Each structure stands twice: as structure tokens, then as C-alpha cells.
Amino acid sequence: MPKTEVILIKNVVGLGGESDQVKVAAGYARNYLLPQGLAIPQTRTNKRRLEVLRQKRAEREAHELNSMAELGRSLSKVTITLLVKTGDDGKMFGSVTSGTIADALKTQLDVALDKRKIHLEKAIHSLGEFEVELRLHPEVKSSLKVVVNSATPIPSPEEVAKAAAPKTEKRSARGAGRKGTRAEAGEQASA
Numbered sequence: 001m002p003k004t005e006v007i008l009i010k011n012v013v014g015l016g017g018e019s020d021q022v023k024v025a026a027g028y029a030r031n032y033l034l035p036q037g038l039a040i041p042q043t044r045t046n047k048r049r050l051e052v053l054r055q056k057r058a059e060r061e062a063h064e065l066n067s068m069a070e071l072g073r074s075l076s077k078v079t080i081t082l083l084v085k086t087g088d089d090g091k092m093f094g095s096v097t098s099g100t101i102a103d104a105l106k107t108q109l110d111v112a113l114d115k116r117k118i119h120l121e122k123a124i125h126s127l128g129e130f131e132v133e134l135r136l137h138p139e140v141k142s143s144l145k146v147v148v149n150s151a152t153p154i155p156s157p158e159e160v161a162k163a164a165a166p167k168t169e170k171r172s173a174r175g176a177g178r179k180g181t182r183a184e185a186g187e188q189a190s191a
Helices: 026-033 044-075 098-109 157-164 173-190
Strands: 003-008 021-025 039-041 079-084 128-137 140-150
Touching: 003 026, 003 044, 021 026, 026 039, 039 044, 044 128, 044 140, 079 098
Parallel strands: 079 140
Antiparallel strands: 003 021, 003 039, 128 140
């Protein structure tokens, strides 16, 4: 299969980043990369354009690194509180995942963070305080304090004792009267 060299204008997953020179199949370049505007053919004029692309990429990556480092510093000082549904014994229904934490960041702090950047070893299944690792950039790692509280208050010991107390059965006078009436009706019918 004939190969051709192209210069990537945008990041292409599995192929390379912006300003990379790659060899690909001629059909792939002709039918996909070039029409989609993801790459340009490698020519003398485009090689000059390559230096401009590399400079833009370096500036963008430096800006991204700085912004993620600043975001990491600010998030390390913040505590996120999550309210979850629990049963009577204080046990959680479901779990807290990285997606739940990302949604809480969006609603509580107006910070849009991809859930893939929030690293949990496993989902949180209990109430309490947790330290969650944030991988914001390959060179920037931070942490976030997450407090998981119950949305339904845990009953006090007096309420628990009151609920567990045995209930007394009350018989109504009507029920007792009916039994006697039926028995009497049965005796009258047999007589």
C-alpha cells in the first residue's frame, strides 16, 4: 500500500497531535484527513507553515498547563459537600462516583471538569470525609476534599426506642358484639 506524508493541523486520536508529521496510507489521507481539514499535504510551502503550527501548539500547551496548575491550587483549598439518600441505619443507597463529583463541582463552584480527570480507586459507598485525587494535566495533580452527608437525618436514640416499643392491641366493642350475635343466631337456627 502506498504511503504519503502529511502534516496534522489538529489532534487526531491514535495518530498524532497538531504539527506532527506522519506517514499514513494514501487513501486515508485523500479520503478522510484532507477533506475533514485535519491535515495538509507535506509540501515546501506547508513545511514553512509547520513552524507556525508548532509555535501555536507550544503556546496553547503552556497556557493549558498554567490554567490547570492554578485550578489545582484553588481546588485543593475547597470542600465539596454531597447529600445522598440513606436508609434508617445510615447506609447509603447507591454510590458516589467521579461523575457525581464532577456534577457537584459544576453546580456548587461553577467549575466544568471532565469526570475522567477525577481519579477514584473505587466508588464511595459510605458517609464521611474523603480526599479525592485530581489529575488535571499530565504534569499537574491536585486533591479535593469531598464530604458525603445523609440527605435524610438519622433518627435520635429516643425516636428509635419509641418506634420499637410494642403496640397494644385494642379490641372494639363492635367486634365482640358481633361474635355473640352470630353464635346466638346459630343456636336459634338449630333450635
